[in-house]
Amino acid sequence: MSYGNNKLINNALNRSYALIDYNIHNDIHKQYEFRKQILLDDESLTENEKSEAIKIITEIHDLNKLTFNEGTKRICENCNQECLAISYCEYCVRNYLKADFSNWTSGNVIIDNLIQECQMKTINPGLIPEWIPYNNIQNIEYLTKGGFSEIYTAIWINGHFIEWDSERQQLKRIGRQYVILKILENVENANQNWIEEAKSHLNISNKWTDVVQCFGLTQDPSNGNYMLVMNKLNIDLRKYLQQNHNQLTWKERIQIITDITLALQRIHYENAIHRDLHSGNILYDLGNAFYISDLGFCGPADKPLKKYKNLMKQCWDADPSKRPDSYTLKEKMNEINLFYQSKSNESFTQPEQNNNFEIENCTNSSKLFTSKVHQFDNLPEPRNATEDEQEAFHSNKSYDDFHIPNNVDDFNKFSSKKNSTSKISSLFKVAYLKLAAKSYPTYLKEAQKMANTQNDYKIETMQQQTMNHQIKDNDEDDTFNNPNLHSEEQDELELPN
Known part of the structure; x- marks a missing residue:
């Protein structure tokens, strides 16, 4: 975390934070007093630096008190209300903002x-979103297209609010500062995702200092x-590591990870998930700290994935009476579909295609397409597995004897050592050999030999697939680890959850 441009103060503050024992200092007041004492005892700081550091942790303490309401x-002395903050009164700040509603x-x-609602929840003078007149923005220059919006750099003449002046009972600004402008798409359509993006930025970044701050809208x-x-x-983190990899100490590396995990925890605390966290969305400032950015991808953790998951479970219920009827299913899917259709197509990126190889599937065995007659007499009544049954299944000892060695030739060694004759172990051995046979035909005989002892597999199908799957392998591509190359037989042999 960055607390300013003084590196000595930053290091001392980070050290005071890292030394907290949360078993002993188990509330925010004890943590504040502990950090304060650590800073007072720090011989690397001058008296002025100690005063500045204590001022910073006092502001953080105020923020924590209001965030957790404790x-x-x-x-x-001004409004006579009970306030939590020490260095300002949160009610005076909110009243000041409310009195200005009619002026913008x-x-x-x-x-x-949205802005007024956020201002009425203000917990810190430096974290206030506002409507910014466009004539206060200068030197606007196109930077890039980030995510799905155009990004510009600019200078904000007045700068954001920085602190509360108790004597004058007004907010003070930081002054001229560089900012980023991100265009919001489809603002006139209330169903579009710009609403959620704006809410994510304003609600999260103006409550937590560990994410890139959004000052408001223009x-x-x-x-x-x-x-x-x-x-x-x-x-961003990617470029920072490219430029500084050889100079970074382990102490600095650990601090980077600490900053990122703390910011991520803040987002999850708000019951949101980022959905697009990568090194390009983790930004560095000269104060020697990293922040998570691009909160436009943030969304409630239980929407829409949890809705879809619950609907899927209902459809799979062993009791038909508990499954949704066609009308309910249609209504539920309409809700989920509305969520996705309200977003740009680019919002849902597909898994990257592996362009380093091509697959020609020329399988034409009639066995794959011939209808068969199956007997389903005397089947047990379907039902959902109980928790005890699921636990018993996953703790089944028959899995203990199953091993997948690094070398396929070592299968026999494991078999003789464990004397394992379990059907499950044999099935996986055959599947492993079949996969290996696609690139190394010498394993085909071994696979055939094992499969001949089982009635679960048809060797002819495996031979056809082995002969007809043409894999043009690039030297940089490891086809063994590609999940797209699993045979249909192997798909049936997935390890149980």
Whole structure:
């Protein structure tokens, strides 16, 4: 975490944070007092630096008290309300913002309500979202197309709110600062994902300092485009590691991981998941800290995946009376479909195609397409497995004797050592050999020999697939590890969950 541009203060603050024993200092007040004492005892800091460091952790302590709604309250000398913050009064700040509601508008009721709602939940003077007049933005330059929106750099003349002036009872600004502008798509359509993106940025980044801060929104009057105004950081993690890999100490590497995991925890604390976390979305600033960005991909953790999962379980229920009827199924799928259709097609990226090889599937065995007669007499009544049955299944000792060696030739060694004759072990051996036979035909005989002792497999099908699957292998591609190359027989042999 970064607390400013003074590296000594940053290091001391990070050290005071790392030394906390949460078993002993089990509430935010004890943690604050512990960090304060660590800083006072730090011989690497001057007295002025110690004062600055303690001021910083006091602000963090105020933020934590309001975030978790705990700690000792005090009576504000101005508004006479019980407030939690020490260095400011959260009620005075909110009243100041509320009194200014009539002096601005975005021209969009949804945006106005969103910003006002966030301002009325303000917990820190430096984390306040606002409507930013476009004439306060200068030197706008195109940067790139990030995610699915155009990104610009700019200078915000006034800068964001930074602290509360208790004497004048007003907010102070940081002054001229560099910012990022991100265009919001389809703002006029209330069903579009811009609403969720704006909410994610405003609600999360203005509550937690570990994610890239969103200062608010603005609008380009020339085309009507609404834009998020965000903090501009220096470089992403990918480029940072490329440039500094040889100079990074383990202490610095661990601090990077700590910053990232803390920011991720903050997002999950808000019952959201990022959905697109990678090194390009982790940004670095000169204060020697990393922040998670691109919260436009964030979404509620239980939508829509949990809805689909629950619907799937209902459809699979062993009791037909508990399965959804066609009308219910249609209504549920309409809800899920509406969620996805409201988003751009690019929002749902497909798994990357492996362009290093080609597969020609010329299998034409009539055995694969010939209808067969199956007898299903005297089948047991279907039912859902109980928790005890699932636990018993997964703890089945018959799996203990099954091994997959690194070398296929070692199968016989494991078999003789364990004297394993279990059907499951044999099935996996055959599947392993079949997969190996696709690239190394010498294993085909061994697979045939084993399979001949079982009635579960048809060697003719395996031979046809082995002969007709043409794999053009690139030197850089390891086809053995590619899940797309599993045979149909092997798909039937997936390890049970």
